[in-house]
Every structure is written in structure tokens, then in C-alpha cells.
Amino acid sequence: MSVKRREKDLTLLEKIYIPEIVKGLSLTLKSMFKPKFTLKYPEEKFIPPASYRGRPVLVQEKDGHERCVACGLCSRVCPSLAIEVQAAETELEKERYPEKFEINMIRCIFCGFCEEVCPEEAIVMSKDYEMAFTNREEAIYGKDKLLVPVEQLQDRIDFLRKYK
Amino acid sequence: MIYDYLYKLTGSEIWAGVIQSFFPLFLFILPFALFAVWLERKVSAHMQDRLGPMRVGYHGALQTIADILKLLQKEDIVATENDKPLFNLAPVIVFAGSYAVFAAIPFSGAFIGSNIDLGLFFIIAVSGLVVAGILMAGWASNNKYSLLGAMRSAAQIISYEIPTIIVVLTIVMITGTLSLYKLSELQSGYFWNWMIFGGPGPGLHKFLFIPFMFIGFIILYISTLAEVNRTPFDIPEAESELVAGYHTEYSGMKFAMFFLAEYANMFAVSAIVAAVFFGGYQSPFGYLGNAFNLPWLIPIEQFFWFTAKGLFFVFVQMWLRWTLPRLRVDQLMAVCWKYLIPISFVNLIIVGLISVL
Amino acid sequence: MERVTKEEVPSKILQALLSTDSDISVDGALENEMILNMGPQHPATHGVLRLLLRLDGETVIACVPELGYLHRGYEKMAENMTYYEFIPHTDRLDYLSPMANNVAWAMAVEKLAGIESPARAQYIRMMITELARIASHLVAIGALAMDVGALTVFLWTLREREKILDIWDILCGARFTNSYTRIGGVANDAQPEALAKVKWFIDQYEPNLDECEKLINTNRIFIERLDGVGVISAQDAIEIGFTGPNLRGSGVEFDLRRATPYLFYNEIDFNIPVYKEGDCLARYFVRADETRESIKIIRQVLDKMPQGEVLANSPKKVLPKKTEIYSKMEELIHDFMIVNFGINPPVGEVYSAVENPKGELGFYLVSNGEGRPWKCKIRSPSMVNLQALPMLVKGHMVSDVVAIIGSIDPVMGEADK
Numbered sequence: 001m002s003v004k005r006r007e008k009d010l011t012l013l014e015k016i017y018i019p020e021i022v023k024g025l026s027l028t029l030k031s032m033f034k035p036k037f038t039l040k041y042p043e044e045k046f047i048p049p050a051s052y053r054g055r056p057v058l059v060q061e062k063d064g065h066e067r068c069v070a071c072g073l074c075s076r077v078c079p080s081l082a083i084e085v086q087a088a089e090t091e092l093e094k095e096r097y098p099e100k101f102e103i104n105m106i107r108c109i110f111c112g113f114c115e116e117v118c119p120e121e122a123i124v125m126s127k128d129y130e131m132a133f134t135n136r137e138e139a140i141y142g143k144d145k146l147l148v149p150v151e152q153l154q155d156r157i158d159f160l161r162k163y164k
Numbered sequence: 165m166i167y168d169y170l171y172k173l174t175g176s177e178i179w180a181g182v183i184q185s186f187f188p189l190f191l192f193i194l195p196f197a198l199f200a201v202w203l204e205r206k207v208s209a210h211m212q213d214r215l216g217p218m219r220v221g222y223h224g225a226l227q228t229i230a231d232i233l234k235l236l237q238k239e240d241i242v243a244t245e246n247d248k249p250l251f252n253l254a255p256v257i258v259f260a261g262s263y264a265v266f267a268a269i270p271f272s273g274a275f276i277g278s279n280i281d282l283g284l285f286f287i288i289a290v291s292g293l294v295v296a297g298i299l300m301a302g303w304a305s306n307n308k309y310s311l312l313g314a315m316r317s318a319a320q321i322i323s324y325e326i327p328t329i330i331v332v333l334t335i336v337m338i339t340g341t342l343s344l345y346k347l348s349e350l351q352s353g354y355f356w357n358w359m360i361f362g363g364p365g366p367g368l369h370k371f372l373f374i375p376f377m378f379i380g381f382i383i384l385y386i387s388t389l390a391e392v393n394r395t396p397f398d399i400p401e402a403e404s405e406l407v408a409g410y411h412t413e414y415s416g417m418k419f420a421m422f423f424l425a426e427y428a429n430m431f432a433v434s435a436i437v438a439a440v441f442f443g444g445y446q447s448p449f450g451y452l453g454n455a456f457n458l459p460w461l462i463p464i465e466q467f468f469w470f471t472a473k474g475l476f477f478v479f480v481q482m483w484l485r486w487t488l489p490r491l492r493v494d495q496l497m498a499v500c501w502k503y504l505i506p507i508s509f510v511n512l513i514i515v516g517l518i519s520v521l
Numbered sequence: 522m523e524r525v526t527k528e529e530v531p532s533k534i535l536q537a538l539l540s541t542d543s544d545i546s547v548d549g550a551l552e553n554e555m556i557l558n559m560g561p562q563h564p565a566t567h568g569v570l571r572l573l574l575r576l577d578g579e580t581v582i583a584c585v586p587e588l589g590y591l592h593r594g595y596e597k598m599a600e601n602m603t604y605y606e607f608i609p610h611t612d613r614l615d616y617l618s619p620m621a622n623n624v625a626w627a628m629a630v631e632k633l634a635g636i637e638s639p640a641r642a643q644y645i646r647m648m649i650t651e652l653a654r655i656a657s658h659l660v661a662i663g664a665l666a667m668d669v670g671a672l673t674v675f676l677w678t679l680r681e682r683e684k685i686l687d688i689w690d691i692l693c694g695a696r697f698t699n700s701y702t703r704i705g706g707v708a709n710d711a712q713p714e715a716l717a718k719v720k721w722f723i724d725q726y727e728p729n730l731d732e733c734e735k736l737i738n739t740n741r742i743f744i745e746r747l748d749g750v751g752v753i754s755a756q757d758a759i760e761i762g763f764t765g766p767n768l769r770g771s772g773v774e775f776d777l778r779r780a781t782p783y784l785f786y787n788e789i790d791f792n793i794p795v796y797k798e799g800d801c802l803a804r805y806f807v808r809a810d811e812t813r814e815s816i817k818i819i820r821q822v823l824d825k826m827p828q829g830e831v832l833a834n835s836p837k838k839v840l841p842k843k844t845e846i847y848s849k850m851e852e853l854i855h856d857f858m859i860v861n862f863g864i865n866p867p868v869g870e871v872y873s874a875v876e877n878p879k880g881e882l883g884f885y886l887v888s889n890g891e892g893r894p895w896k897c898k899i900r901s902p903s904m905v906n907l908q909a910l911p912m913l914v915k916g917h918m919v920s921d922v923v924a925i926i927g928s929i930d931p932v933m934g935e936a937d938k
Binding site: 017020021023024028031035048049051052053059071073076077079085086109110111112113116117119120121126152158159163 | 560709710735847
């Protein structure tokens with residue numbers, strides 16, 4: 001542990017500034033040659049762990065349909081009111097499907113509550129963190145942008161089943 | 165000398181004078197400032213576990229040029245409440261003050277802008293002009309932070325000129341010259357002839373001088389540090405207290421002029437330290453030009469040694485800046501009046517006694 | 522209290538500035554003095570704190586802090602959402618240690634609803650609060666050093682903080698707005714790799730902190746800037762309502778982790794660093810020492826952490842496990858009920874406070890039996906600590922004001938709520 005001293009406790013050597021300054025200089029010089037902490041972002045990408053809460057996406061089954069049954073629970077729990085779901089009937093076994101499913105990515109706070117309450121494992125947080133828009137309309141993600149094949153999300157789904 | 169050469173080339177005194185006076189600006193100050201700003205960012209970044217500018221050019225080498233281009237394009241904002249004539253004049257005066265200093269700096273035996281006998285005196289006198297510019301900037305900005313910064317700056321620079329002058333006086337007393345050219349020529353030969361090692365010539369004096377020369381060097385370095393407003397004495401522009409001090413209200417090229425002047429000043433004071441204590445443009449181990457019998461090489465070598473020494477001290481200034489906290493106003497004054505001035509006086513007297521012995 | 526119209530505000534502020542010598546008019550008073558507006562965009566006021574300083578030269582004669590630039594009305598917002606939905610909002614109170622706020626909120630709601638979270642969840646909560654404490658204090662130490670001019674220390678401490686954020690990233694999936702705790706436990710079990718990273722962090726932390734401290738701790742410039750600046754006596758500190766490191770810097774040994782042990786703090790062996798002087802330097806030392814104590818706590822927590830569930834088994838109040846929602850009807854119904862109608866705690870009121878990095882963070886909740894709180898009051902430490910500012914800066918210089926703000930370490934997200 002380094003020493004905790006007030007001005008009156010300083011030794012004479014510490015009081016005449018110069019030795020302490022030289023000590024500090026040697027420390028900063030040493031750190032000049034240490035490996036750096038910076039991640040050079042666009043070239044080096046941050047690879048998120050399985051627990052990472054990135055952009056929420058809808059799980060797309062292998063047959064091309066979404067898992068979602070449009071129960072609206074995610075829309076209800078969303079603290080920032082970012083999700084809008086409109087249900088419609090379908091011939092499939094699940095009977096209901098989201099006719100419209102929109103997430104306003106400007107509002108989304110990536111809390112992961114939608115994923116947590118979803119009873120069908122239909123909406124999960126992906127590892128995608130690169131989102132940029134040039135206008136507000138672009139930021140409203142519809143089903144075309146939200147649907148992601150289930151194989152790409154296996155990492156996250158395994159995490160949910162194991163730890164949640 | 166450069167002037168004679170230019171005179172022969174152009175055949176006109178006026179042209180020779182004009183070209184010679186622009187010489188340091190385009191040949192030295194601008195490239196140096198560009199390099200120094202880049203160096204400062206790199207040094208600070210590497211001390212802080214960062215990389216600093218990496219994108220523009222190799223390791224960000226062209227970053228400052230890009231910045232200068234950006235500053236040139238920026239709108240030159242003058243607030244309505246500013247005192248416009250003073251506001252516009254201030255950066256020019258600050259820059260002129262730091263630029264004029266370069267006239268007397270001996271870059272090499274063959275290139276001194278103006279080889280006057282009162283070189284040291286001239287530098288100290290002209291750099292006083294900077295204070296006037298800073299005060300004008302602070303006052304004309306009509307901003308309380310700027311005013312506080314300017315007042316601090318004036319108090320600081322004027323106080324710290326005293327120890328600077330006393331230390332310079334010590335050297336002048338020993339060597340008996342105010343000319344930087346003569347001072348540098350005196351310290352020729354190997355590095356043990358430098359003033360920091362007691363000056364030229366054998367004898368008991370030389371060894372007695374050494375500790376006092378070291379004290380003098382440290383005092384001179386500290387007080388010149390304060391004169392150019394670098395940490396730990398950067399209170400006039402302390403960014404966490406006064407936003408940016410006297411240049412808060414400046415933008416665009418006027419801001420760039422303050423910036424340029426700051427870096428030019430950094431080199432100027434480093435050059436004084438190098439010239440007074442570290443042999444000026446003299447090489448520490450003799451010249452290649454002498455060894456290979458190429459006399460034209462010697463001035464180039466001298467230029468190299470001088471800039472190398474100057475750059476080293478500039479680097480130390482940056483190094484200190486990224487290591488130390490800054491002093492408070494009253495502590496700053498206490499350091500000057502309670503420590504530096506008495507010590508430098510005692511130093512002066514002792515050195516005087518030794519040289520009489 | 523009387524209402525103040527918009528036009529009256531500037532004159533009110535001026536009156537407050539001049540209140541120390543009320544016999545002089547504004548014109549006379551300002552002849553040799555000036556009013557300096559510091560903030561809300563000033564680089565050293567840690568966010569959007571605004572100070573009005575009345576200066577004589579560089580000496581501060583009076584100071585009026587103005588809060589509220591970051592007011593988002595969280596107390597009112599809480600009345601319009603379920604207890605569960607408010608968790609992400611607690612991230613945004615003290616945004617330097619969101620985990621600690623999450624824990625505070627979850628504990629308050631659990632106390633209100635009478636839920637006991639499992640032991641493993643409680644140990645995880647202790648671990649993350651202490652990590653949050655280190656993360657917050659690292660910013661405080663670094664920012665104080667930066668305010669007095671040593672920028673390098675700030676970057677070095679932030680480097681250490683970065684490692685904690687990485688741990689949080691693995692643990693809960695977000696670096697900054699964690700929203701990790703749930704009512705009745707934590708969102709997900711701590712993975713082995715997260716715990717391994719915590720272990721790695723605590724082993725390498727102390728040498729790194731020592732290095733940061735070596736740069737400033739015996740540096741006379743740094744000590745002179747802080748020694749004897751902004752002194753507050755123990756009596757005054759208690760009267761103003763100081764809590765946390767600021768109070769302990771004034772020599773009062775008060776720490777909620779000891780005074781009213783929550784989680785499993787009574788089973789943990791740790792010291793409460795106390796310094797008597799009550800100045801900026803003492804507050805700085807307290808913070809540095811507290812991070813070391815936190816390391817000690819985390820080490821014991823990792824040793825003692827049991828296996829088991831991380832969410833309480835209380836179907837009406839705690840969200841069921843994900844795998845059970847997929848397969849069982851009853852859990853599915855509970856999921857819908859809790860999300861749609863909230864957890865409906867019994868009628869009553871409760872005050873629950875925890876020792877946050879900044880001080881005592883308390884939530885006062887009143888329930889009328891519905892899914893939403895009827896009233897939520899947040900006792901935020903930064904807000905209370907800031908009240909001492911006019912007293913602390915009086916007679917010091919402008920440079921000291923910056924150091925004093927840094928040593929009080931306010932977070933405006935919390936102070937303005």
C-alpha cells in the first residue's frame with residue numbers, strides 16, 4: 001500500500017518538490033512503453049460475449065416464419081415504449097402472427113426486458129451493436145430488419161436456457 | 165552569415181532582409197509547431213495508455229496539418245460585446261512577441277537571424293511583449309474567465325521573469341557576454357566545456373561551479389516553464405478552472421495563432437536553456453565535418469545539435485505537463501517569491517564570490 | 522414555501538449571493554467584486570451543476586449552487602410504471618455505479634413485498650455493489666486528480682474502471698446501463714467466466730491503484746492543493762446530512778453496511794476507513810482506502826458464494842424461469858400477470874437504504890396494493906452532499922472550488938433525479 005501523508009508529514013526530500021517530480025516522471029516514462037489499452041475500433045472489432053445485450057431481433061424459424069405469436073407482452077413491458085406489435089391470424093399451428101412488428105431503435109434502451117418476458121423465445125438480444133441512422137424513419141426497424149435466422153442466435157438462446 | 169549570402173543572391177538589402185526575417189517562420193517555426201503539437205498528443209497519449217492520433221498519415225503524422233486546415237476554414241467569431249480592435253490585435257501581438265525572439269536565437273554558427281551583442285537581453289525584453297498581448301486578449305474578450313486568466317498570466321509571467329533574469333545574470337557575470345553567439349562559441353569543444361559543467365577552461369573554479377550551475381539550471385528551467393504557461397504553472401489556461409483562460413473566446417485562425425505562439429515560445433525558452441547551459445549549438449563530441457575535413461558540414465551539424473537540444477527540453481516540458489498537477493495561484497507566487505528568487509540570489513552571490521577567488 | 526415567478530429568479534439568486542452583508546446594495550457590492558457563473562457547461566462541475574460565485578479577486582465570498590438541470594422527474598415517473606419496469610430507470614440515477622442502484626431498488630421492493638431473495642443472489646449482489654463502489658470511486662479519484670491538473674491519473678484510473686465494465690459486460694450483457702437485479706434476485710446466474718474475471722481483476726487491482734497513487738500521493742503539489750481545503754467538521758457534516766465517504770472523511774464512523782447490515786455484510790470482515798481532518802485530502806484518502814476494502818469484501822464473497830437458485834420461488838411476485846415459461850401453463854400465466862398488472866405488494870410503506878458509493882441511497886415506497894408504487898421518494902446522497910458546497914467554498918479560491926466539487930464527488934443524474 002502506498003503511503004498516505006499530509007503536507008506536515010512529508011519528509012524533507014519530499015518537500016523540496018524535485019525528487020518526487022523525478023519519481024513521477026519515471027513512472028510516466030515507464031508507462032509510455034507499456035502495451036496500450038486502446039481498441040482500434042473499425043479495424044479491430046469488439047466481439048461480445050453470449051450474454052451481450054445488443055439489438056433486439058425476432059427469431060426466424062427454419063421454415064422462414066417468425067416464432068412470435070404477437071401476444072404483445074414485450075410491447076407491454078418495454079420501459080421506453082419502443083415496441084409496437086399488431087397481431088393477425090394465420091393458417092399455421094400458432095394461429096397468430098405479428099402483422100406488423102416495429103422497434104423504434106431511437107427509443108430502445110437495450111434493457112432486455114422484452115426478451116426476458118417473451119413466452120415463446122421469439123425475441124432475443126443479438127450481438128449486433130453497430131446501428132447508425134441518418135433520419136428518424138430509418139431508425140424504426142420493421143420485420144424485414146428484425147427477423148434473424150435461428151442459427152445465428154443459437155449462442156444467445158443457449159445462454160438464456162442455461163442462466164436465465 | 166545567411167544575410168550576406170542572401171544579399172549576394174538578390175542584390176538588394178530589402179529583399180535580403182525580408183527573406184531572412186521570414187526564414188525562421190517557414191523553415192522552422194511552422195514545421196516545428198506542427199511537429200510539436202503532434203508530439204504533444206502522442207506523448208500524452210502514450211503516457212496515458214492510449215494511442216493518440218493514428219488515422220491521418222503514419223501514426224497520425226499529418227493530424228496537425230488537418231487540424232490547421234480545419235481551423236483556417238472555421239468561422240472567425242467575434243462577439244458583439246468584444247472590444248474589437250484589441251480583440252483582433254491581441255493574437256498578432258502574442259505571436260509577434262514569440263516570433264521576434266527567434267531573431268536572436270543562434271541555430272548554428274552560420275545562421276543567427278540577427279547577431280546582436282545584446283542577444284540575451286533582447287530575448288528577455290521582447291518576450292515581455294507576450295504579456296501585453298495576453299492581457300489585451302483577456303480584457304477584449306469581455307469574458308470573466310478570460311479576464312481572470314489574463315490577470316493570472318500577467319502576474320505569473322512578470323514574477324517569473326525575475327528568477328530567469330537573475331540566473332541569466334549569473335552566467336553573464338562569469339562569461340562577460342550577452343551575445344548568444346559568443347556564449348555558444350565559448351562553450352565549444354567537448355561537453356565538459358558547457359556551462360552546466362562549469363564552463364570552459366581548466367582550474368578549480370570549474371569544479372566549484374558545477375553544483376551552483378545545476379541549481380541555476382533547475383531554477384532557469386522552472387521559471388521559463390512558468391513563463392510559457394506550461395504545467396505545473398498553466399493556471400492562466402487551466403482547463404478545469406478557467407475553461408481555456410485568455411483564449412476562451414477565440415476561434416479559427418486567431419486561436420491557431422495563440423496555439424502557434426505557445427509552441428514557438430516553448431521552443432524559444434528551451435533554446436535559451438540550451439544556449440546558456442548546454443553549449444548552444446555546439447556538439448558534445450566534436451564534429452564529423454572536422455573529422456572528414458568537410459567544413460560545410462559543420463553548420464548543418466550545429467543546427468542538428470541545437471534543434472536536438474531544444475527538442476529534448478520541449479519533450480521534458482510535455483513530459484512534466486502530463487505528470488504533474490497544477491499549482492494554485494497563491495502557491496505559484498509562493499514558489500517564485502519564497503523559493504526561486506532567494507535561491508537564485510544566493511546562487512548569484514556564491515558564484516560571484518567563487519569567480520573572484 | 523412561496524412560489525417564485527420566472528422573472529423573480531435572477532433577483533432571488535442575487536439576493537442570496539448578497540445575503541451575507543445585507544446592508545449594501547447590489548451596485549455598491551459589486552464595485553470591487555464580480556459574479557462568476559460557473560456551469561452548467563463548465564468542464565469541472567461534473568455534469569450540469571451550476572454555481573454562482575461572488576468573487577473578490579479570486580477569493581469566493583459567496584456561492585449559490587443551482588441544481589435541477591438534469592431533472593427528469595423519476596419520482597413521478599415511478600408512480601406510472603410497475604416496480605419491475607422501474608429497474609432500468611435506476612441505472613440512470615447514479616450513472617457511475619448503476620449496479621449499486623439496481624440493488625438498492627430491488628431491496629426496497631423486496632422489503633415492501635416481503636420477498637426473500639436466495640443466498641446466491643444476495644452474494645452476487647454484494648459482489649456487484651462492491652465492484653460498483655470501486656468503479657465509482659475510481660472515477661472520483663481520477664476526476665479529483667484531473668480537477669487539480671493531473672490528467673494522467675484520470676486516464677489511469679479509467680483504465681482500471683474499464684476492466685470492471687468488461688466484467689459487467691460478461692455478467693449481464695451491458696457495460697453501463699446494467700439493469701441486472703430483479704425483484705427477488707438477479708437477472709441471470711453469474712457465469713463461471715464472469716467470476717473468473719472478477720478473481721483476475723481483484724488480484725491485479727491493488728498494484729495498479731498503487732501506481733496511480735504513487736504519482737500523486739507524495740507529490741507536494743497535489744497535497745498542497747487539497748490539504749486543509751474545504752474543511753467540514755463532523756458536527757456540520759452530520760447536520761447537513763452528509764453520508765458515505767464524505768462523512769467518513771470528517772471522522773464519523775458511519776457506514777450502513779455496519780450500522781444496519783443488509784445482504785450478508787454482517788458475515789464479512791472489513792474495515793471502515795475513517796479520516797479525521799474533513800478536508801479534500803481526507804475525502805480522497807477515504808475513497809482510495811474504500812476500494813481496497815471492497816477488494817477484501819469481494820475476495821470473501823467469492824469464497825463464500827453458495828451454489829443454487831438466483832431468483833426467489835414466489836410465483837405471484839417473481840418472474841418465473843425462462844425454461845419453465847416455455848413449457849408450463851401456470852408459469853406462463855404468472856408471466857403474463859406479473860408483466861401486465863405488476864406484483865401488487867401489500868398496502869404499506871417502507872424505507873430501505875443501502876450504502877451506495879456516494880452515500881446513503883434510500884427509496885421510500887408507499888404501496889396502495891396496486892402494481893405501481895403510490896409514491897416513490899428517492900433519497901439521493903449526491904443531492905444532500907451538494908448542500909454543503911456554499912459552506913465549503915467560502916473563503917477559498919476559484920481553483921479550490923473545482924477541487925472541492927471533485928472531492929464531494931456529486932453525480933448530477935442522482936442529485937437532480
